[in-house]
Amino acid sequence: MVESVDDEKIANRLNTVVSSIGRKPLKVLLQVITSGEESKSGVEPSECVELVKHVSLDCPNLELCGLMTIGMLDYSSTLEKFKTLANCRAEVCKALGIPEDKCELSMGMYADFEQAIEMEGLGVLV
Secondary structure, eight states, X not given: XXXXXXXXXXXXXXXXXXXXXXXXXXXXXXXXXXXXXXXXXXXXXXXXXXXXXXXXXXXXXXEEEEEEOOOOTTSOOOHHHHHHHHHHHHHHHHHHTOOGGGSEEEOOOTTTHHHHHHTGGGOEEO
């Protein structure tokens, strides 16, 4: 699984490589920037649905499994940052016509895992 697809260029390249080696579709998580930090990469929440549609429709060698985010470097992530990712998932699932439990969320690291666990009811992977 690749957990950091954040633009069409990366998705297209992965799709091409997977096709060229003749393997089954590669599972991917799209990285969404929820912290607002310029030092982080990721698709903006407002552009998430567009990237998801591209991967789902134009990259047959990729299997979209969900969304992920990285907390703030100073570990001051708040539940609001994690809720942003959950809101992105709701929009993505609505756009694709899939149930939310079919779209994983990956968020929280050792310093902010407790906050991520609070979101457990939303299908979070910690």
